[in-house]
Amino acid sequence: MTATLTKPPVDVPAEPEQPRRKRDVAGILNWVATHAIGLALGLMFATPVVFVFLTAVMSDDQAFTSNLWPREWHWENFVEVFDKAPLFQYLINSLTYSLLATLGMLISSIPAAYALAKLKWRGRNVAFILVIGAMMLPPQVVAVPLYDTWSSLGLTGTLVPLIAPYFLFDAFSIFLLRQFMLTIPQSYVDAARVDGCSEFQALVRIIIPMAKPGIAATALFCFLFTWNDYFGPLLYTGEVKDQWTLSLALATFKGMHIVQWNSSMAVTFLTMIPAVVLFVFAQKSFVKGITFTGVKG
Amino acid sequence: MTATLGARPAPGKGRARARHRLAVLGFMAPALIGFVLFFVYPLVATVIFSFTKYDLINPPEFNGLANYEFMFKDPLLTKAIANTLWFVVVLTIARTVFALGVASVIARLKSGVGLIRTLCYLPSLAPPVAATLVFFMVMRPNGGPLDSVLGWFGVDAPLFFSDPAWAKPGITAIMLWISGDLMIIILAAILDVPQEQYEAAELDGAGPIRRWWHVTLPTISPVLLFGIVNSVILALQLFTQAVVAGSAGSGAADATGSTKYLGFPDNSTLTFPVYLYTQGFRYFDMGYAAAMATVLFIISFAVTIVLVQRMRKNSTAEEGGPGA
Numbered sequence: 001m002t003a004t005l006t007k008p009p010v011d012v013p014a015e016p017e018q019p020r021r022k023r024d025v026a027g028i029l030n031w032v033a034t035h036a037i038g039l040a041l042g043l044m045f046a047t048p049v050v051f052v053f054l055t056a057v058m059s060d061d062q063a064f065t066s067n068l069w070p071r072e073w074h075w076e077n078f079v080e081v082f083d084k085a086p087l088f089q090y091l092i093n094s095l096t097y098s099l100l101a102t103l104g105m106l107i108s109s110i111p112a113a114y115a116l117a118k119l120k121w122r123g124r125n126v127a128f129i130l131v132i133g134a135m136m137l138p139p140q141v142v143a144v145p146l147y148d149t150w151s152s153l154g155l156t157g158t159l160v161p162l163i164a165p166y167f168l169f170d171a172f173s174i175f176l177l178r179q180f181m182l183t184i185p186q187s188y189v190d191a192a193r194v195d196g197c198s199e200f201q202a203l204v205r206i207i208i209p210m211a212k213p214g215i216a217a218t219a220l221f222c223f224l225f226t227w228n229d230y231f232g233p234l235l236y237t238g239e240v241k242d243q244w245t246l247s248l249a250l251a252t253f254k255g256m257h258i259v260q261w262n263s264s265m266a267v268t269f270l271t272m273i274p275a276v277v278l279f280v281f282a283q284k285s286f287v288k289g290i291t292f293t294g295v296k297g
Numbered sequence: 298m299t300a301t302l303g304a305r306p307a308p309g310k311g312r313a314r315a316r317h318r319l320a321v322l323g324f325m326a327p328a329l330i331g332f333v334l335f336f337v338y339p340l341v342a343t344v345i346f347s348f349t350k351y352d353l354i355n356p357p358e359f360n361g362l363a364n365y366e367f368m369f370k371d372p373l374l375t376k377a378i379a380n381t382l383w384f385v386v387v388l389t390i391a392r393t394v395f396a397l398g399v400a401s402v403i404a405r406l407k408s409g410v411g412l413i414r415t416l417c418y419l420p421s422l423a424p425p426v427a428a429t430l431v432f433f434m435v436m437r438p439n440g441g442p443l444d445s446v447l448g449w450f451g452v453d454a455p456l457f458f459s460d461p462a463w464a465k466p467g468i469t470a471i472m473l474w475i476s477g478d479l480m481i482i483i484l485a486a487i488l489d490v491p492q493e494q495y496e497a498a499e500l501d502g503a504g505p506i507r508r509w510w511h512v513t514l515p516t517i518s519p520v521l522l523f524g525i526v527n528s529v530i531l532a533l534q535l536f537t538q539a540v541v542a543g544s545a546g547s548g549a550a551d552a553t554g555s556t557k558y559l560g561f562p563d564n565s566t567l568t569f570p571v572y573l574y575t576q577g578f579r580y581f582d583m584g585y586a587a588a589m590a591t592v593l594f595i596i597s598f599a600v601t602i603v604l605v606q607r608m609r610k611n612s613t614a615e616e617g618g619p620g621a
Contacts, residue, residue: 030505034405041399042409042416048435048474049420051442055434066440066448108331111324121321129605131328134336136601138534140570141594142335144577144587145342148353169331199320228424230537235578247426251541265434268427275422283415286422290478291485 049272056266063262077266084263085253087246087270094245097159097233098226104167105222110215112169113177114203118189128178134171139231147235157240162232166222173218179292180214181207217289220282224275246271340594346587353581364588374589376564377572380465384532384568388469392528393521395473400483401509414484421477429541432471433458458546461565468538468566472531479524486520487513519607526604533597536574539566569593 055063056077058070081087115121116128150161184207192202208215230247237243244252253267279286347364349357368374403414420428435442436457444454457467490513498508514521540559547561559575560567573593577586
């Protein structure tokens, strides 16, 4: 970096024409190579889903074969899977879990994140470290006593043990919201206080409107995390079929319809749609949120 | 910025401070209760359960260190630890290097960035169960798409989820496919590297590879450390992909009853968390599961300390001010 000064400045303008053209050719080759690799990577990531889709629309017989391209397009496969399993019920269970958990998370995590980001109090740093610790803890570590407690309350076999914790504490959401709120200049909060706002008013009138993108990203992640969750539903609702979520049912669907690649791939494809739709509508929130989890740590 | 509560006029000081404390308490109350109920209590209870024999029906019975002693005599636990260690080493290296590689390519693209970034990132949003089944289908032997494509070159696809030697690599492939979140984090870090540093290196005559090695890598090393810690934690927790791949591979993907199939083929997908789950919630040996949970807790605690220390170093280096 500092070595720039050692180079005689004369070099740069005195460059002859020929090498520059050579460099242009190299630059074009470089461009082509980089973009070819990039395109190959993109295709590599997309191909598995394309195969899933193509298999999903094959006839029962053809899905058995090694054919890659469907001979006939059986779009009705996407509808018929709803007769093979109560997918609609599972969809409602998944939505119940994800929507209520996200709502609970917003109620409990926004104030906590505000206290961690914008209020000064003794023990704040310790509290933040505890949040990180909770975030890093494998869910299996606390599963035994929690299952024991929910079971003695008679609530295993329902979605309650999955949803209830979000109304009190969700470590990842608190962490992410706090990171977002740190980027809001302290002077806004202080100005609100000088104007006589209480802390609650400062949160509702200043922070929440300014942190909207962060709140949106956190809500998206919470929704997707619960939508994708497998361990929780398996632990608490594994035995009670009509409480299954889509993820849990999907793992089982493959077992019950092992021979029918087309139906199991149709269901697989359907369960991936919500994430794609959410991403298309909120791409910026996703990228921003993801970046915040790593860089601003 | 100095207008915090301390700067208020003297008469209201005491009351203001009390109000401030009340506000903090009010905002933190749900989180505090939740933390105690869902982390402090179960952690303490796990350690206590680990010294008992407990089957969820009869009251726990104290049995000293028996659960911990049994760990040393349990060949399946040895297998589970070996499998999880395999993932900690291979998955951590593969995931970090892969995400760094993809991010480095995307960072150099001039057109089509949005599309390719989206294609690389989207799989990470898919439900892990779905992602596992996608790979299970694509990698199936005898007529699976990968097998067909490899067949054009006269190669047979390995028996990914039914050969014990290939099951873990198969799961690693799934994990790489869904590593888009780490890619985006690394990509953001690469794009944040100040342009002047590259220009300076270029004037020194450094080509693109040397610029990447001497400028990009050192600058983004804190993010790479985050990626490594994050991958280690992911490997320690590996559960869903192992259970789904194992039970789909065995041909008996039943979420309930079928204890004997977890870990298929030949216990090669029996990770530590999967074994913990099997012991606790299939055999209802809660005491033994709690002992395993205690071990897992100690290990993840150690990993977390590494991360927290890195973050502390970072935040003091970056801001250092009271606002941090």
